Amino acid sequence: MTATPSRLRSELLAREKGKSPLFFFDFDGTLTEIERTPDGVKFKPIARFIVEELSRHFSVGIITGRALPDIKKLIGIKGIYYSGNHGVEIEGPRLRFVEKNSAKSVAYLNTLIPKLKRKLKPYGPIIQHKKYSIAVHYRTVEARLVRQLLDDLDLITSEPVRSGKVRLQLGKKVVEIKAPVEWDKGKAIERILMKTGRTGKVFFFGDDMTDEFGFEMVNSLKGVSVYVGGLERETHARYYLESPTALIGELAKFLFELE
Ligand SMILES: [Mg+2]
Structure with missing residues (x-):
């Protein structure tokens, strides 16, 4: 870079004819x-x-x-x-x-929502249900609680990740749970x-x-x-x-x- x-x-200005x-x-x-x-x-x-x-x-x-x-x-x-x-x-x-594979994952992702909310809500993240994925934003979580939140998130997602039901993707202070597709x-x-x-x-x-x-x-x-x-x-x-x-x-x- x-x-x-x-x-x-x-x-931008080099226009091709x-x-x-x-x-x-x-x-x-x-x-x-x-x-x-x-x-x-x-x-x-x-x-x-x-x-x-x-x-x-x-x-x-x-x-x-x-x-x-x-x-x-x-x-x-x-x-x-x-x-x-x-x-x-x-x-x-x-x-x-x-x-199409993301479309097939919608039903399974729906089942994760209540578990995520129950377990993670006390830390104060924003859990966004986006139909084809779930985003757990932790910008709002106190710094000292982030590690614990991520550990709890891991407890919920490790089995479905291992068995190929979902995959995780990291972004800026967000973990996304999505279909296991490329x-x-x-x-x-x-x-x-x-x-x-x-x-x-x-x-x-x-x-x-x-x-x-x-x-x-x-x-x-x-x-x-x-x-x-x-x-x-x-x-x-x-x-x-x-x-x-x-x-x-x-x-x-x-x-x-x-x-
Ligand atoms: Mg961006």
């Missing part, structure tokens, strides 16, 4: 700052305006860990692609998709590109571990992968922007220069 924002600008770039974004931590609880997050009107403007010129997709109805409501822009549950569900122009944000991007008849450069902006699949996918397509936020770890992204605000600023400048 050595690239700079100025080099990203040149990627007759080809239209495509833009994919994660949401939390990428298009908006992370808040203490997922429900505390809003999509700023200026950011919505910029992304909506972008979607008037180019194909746009939002690829998030949130559930599909949640992200559609938060973003509120028509005519773009939305993918929820880290790529498992996708909706957009001429496309409606649910990864499906990710990169595959969702690929699926959407098949529908759009892509010709131009593909951009993907993200911040968290699950976005690495998206970075790898666009790298393999000779696209532009951009890490947003503080540099906390190694990444496959080739470019870097310091914050969601910086991202919105870059997009605004890009749109201005389009006119």
Whole structure:
């Protein structure tokens, strides 16, 4: 990860003749700052305006860990692609998709919800039931209780993980319980590109571990992968922007220069 924002600008502005770039974004931590609880997050009107403007010129997709109805409501822009549950569900122009093994896991995940609530609630996490996955957010948990919470979570999930009923995925102060399938944000991007008849450069902006699949996918397509936020770890992204605000600023400048 050595690239700079100025080099990203040149990627944005290097228009390929007759080809239209495509833009994919994660949401939390990428298009908006992370808040203490997922429900505390809003999509700023200026950011919505910029992304909506972008979607008037180019194909746009939002690829998030949130559930599909949640992200559609938060973003509120028509005519773009939305993918929820880290790529498992996708909706957009001429496309409606649910990864089939994840669909089969819904009933089993439902059985875990009461156990998780009973055992973990005393620690004060936020347990989000997202149909195709369950997220246990522990940003709200006192630091001294986090270890215990994770141990209890392990007690509940170790058998189903061992027997292949579910798998765990880690993110920023969140553990997600999901179907045991190899499906990710990169595959969702690929699926959407098949529908759009892509010709131009593909951009993907993200911040968290699950976005690495998206970075790898666009790298393999000779696209532009951009890490947003503080540099906390190694990444496959080739470019870097310091914050969601910086991202919105870059997009605004890009749109201005389009006119
Ligand atoms: Mg994120």
